[in-house]
Amino acid sequence: MASMNENSTSRRLFLKFLAASPLLAYAGVAAQAADRPSILEALEGAADLITSPGEAINVFDFEPVARKSMSPAHFGYLASGIDSEVTLRANREAFSRYYLRPRRLYDVSRVDTSIELFGVKYATPIILAPTGGNKAFHPEGEVAVAKGARKGGHLLILATPATTSVEEATAARGAPIWFQLYATPSWPIAHTLVKRAESAGCPVVVVTVDRLAGRNQETFERLRRRDPRDCTTCHSPGIQGQLRRRPMFDGIDLSGLTSFQSANMTWDFIQRLRAATTMKIVIKGILTEEDAARCVESGADGVIVSSHGGRGEDSGRATLDCLPEVVSAVGGRLPVLVDSGFRRGTDIVMALAMGAQGVCIGRPYLWGLGAFGQAGVEQVLQILRTELEVAMKQCGVRSRQELTPAFVRRAL
Numbered sequence: 001m002a003s004m005n006e007n008s009t010s011r012r013l014f015l016k017f018l019a020a021s022p023l024l025a026y027a028g029v030a031a032q033a034a035d036r037p038s039i040l041e042a043l044e045g046a047a048d049l050i051t052s053p054g055e056a057i058n059v060f061d062f063e064p065v066a067r068k069s070m071s072p073a074h075f076g077y078l079a080s081g082i083d084s085e086v087t088l089r090a091n092r093e094a095f096s097r098y099y100l101r102p103r104r105l106y107d108v109s110r111v112d113t114s115i116e117l118f119g120v121k122y123a124t125p126i127i128l129a130p131t132g133g134n135k136a137f138h139p140e141g142e143v144a145v146a147k148g149a150r151k152g153g154h155l156l157i158l159a160t161p162a163t164t165s166v167e168e169a170t171a172a173r174g175a176p177i178w179f180q181l182y183a184t185p186s187w188p189i190a191h192t193l194v195k196r197a198e199s200a201g202c203p204v205v206v207v208t209v210d211r212l213a214g215r216n217q218e219t220f221e222r223l224r225r226r227d228p229r230d231c232t233t234c235h236s237p238g239i240q241g242q243l244r245r246r247p248m249f250d251g252i253d254l255s256g257l258t259s260f261q262s263a264n265m266t267w268d269f270i271q272r273l274r275a276a277t278t279m280k281i282v283i284k285g286i287l288t289e290e291d292a293a294r295c296v297e298s299g300a301d302g303v304i305v306s307s308h309g310g311r312g313e314d315s316g317r318a319t320l321d322c323l324p325e326v327v328s329a330v331g332g333r334l335p336v337l338v339d340s341g342f343r344r345g346t347d348i349v350m351a352l353a354m355g356a357q358g359v360c361i362g363r364p365y366l367w368g369l370g371a372f373g374q375a376g377v378e379q380v381l382q383i384l385r386t387e388l389e390v391a392m393k394q395c396g397v398r399s400r401q402e403l404t405p406a407f408v409r410r411a412l
Helices: 003-020 029-033 036-045 059-071 072-079 086-097 141-152 167-174 187-199 220-226 238-243 267-276 289-296 319-330 345-353 363-372 374-395
Strands: 098-100 115-117 120-122 126-130 178-181 205-210 280-286 302-305 335-337 357-360 408-410
Touching: 003 357, 036 280, 059 363, 059 374, 072 220, 072 363, 086 098, 086 319, 086 345, 098 345, 098 374, 126 141, 126 374, 141 167, 141 345, 141 374, 178 187, 187 205, 187 238, 187 267, 267 280, 267 289, 280 289, 289 319, 302 319, 319 335, 319 345, 345 357, 357 363, 363 374
Parallel strands: 126 357, 178 205, 205 280, 280 302, 302 335, 335 357
Antiparallel strands: 098 408, 115 120
């Protein structure tokens, strides 16, 4: 009979395998097999880590390397959802509830993965979602991400709290990028941020509407306690001190600002923003048909179906489940993008078939950044582009336009 220590060792080895495996993100198996602290423990001790980007078989291979390379607090921030992390898990588990319907005997020797948004053509529908503070994951931060996006022809959306300015990120990308707006409760601050982005050549402002309050990031809090560094320099000065360390807030009067969240934002804000900028306005954080219809009525130019990667609220509903009703409510009048939980080419094809014009990813490219810098970002994106093309060929389609809801079914 195996001893208790032998059983414990076997369980740890199994969790190490599971944590580095796509099974962690599929079908909810890992969520049921191990609680969150055990997954984090497994990531810390995972064996057989890749030592270069080219060794990666899928994007999941980068996560344990990033965990090993980054400080506990920074990885905890990257990995966290909020509260019970039900939405974080749901965003991945949702893909197991749908299946693709491959079609045969079509000439797919050439596949065009390009998309067009607001008159601009992009080589791929894989978009880099806005993620702030990238220098916490690698010293080159958003510059490395922008250069990685440039190599693959990806659209980049820069976050308001980026550790790189919109001008520097645009130069690194070598083409106009979109700017994501955290409006703050202050219209003058929001207006200043938008005008700077417009002056930098950004054609689109992405207004995030789902960060309204604080959040209980339990994974982050647990890992932060393991971090031996003195973090007070970056995090103790209060909201004004923290924002002054972000380039987009250079020269902005932050006196009186006590919160970064936009709890006072209403639909009137969109109207006011429309009058203040010539940029297209995309609203990020829409999850229901009612709000999608309001986006059309408000004069928005586009919508991103987003649960903030499970970091904004813990409703438990996946964005993939929300996508069809938003697409239906918009009725083709606005482009619809989607994010949260996308890790595979087949995931992306599902969303495109359901009506999304593009799919935004966040954590995967940050795993690549944290693990290997720009080279890691480039390889993550290359893997996703390859998987996307293969999945399209298996469906018998040669372009995004050929993907329709008929290619997807919900499993019974």
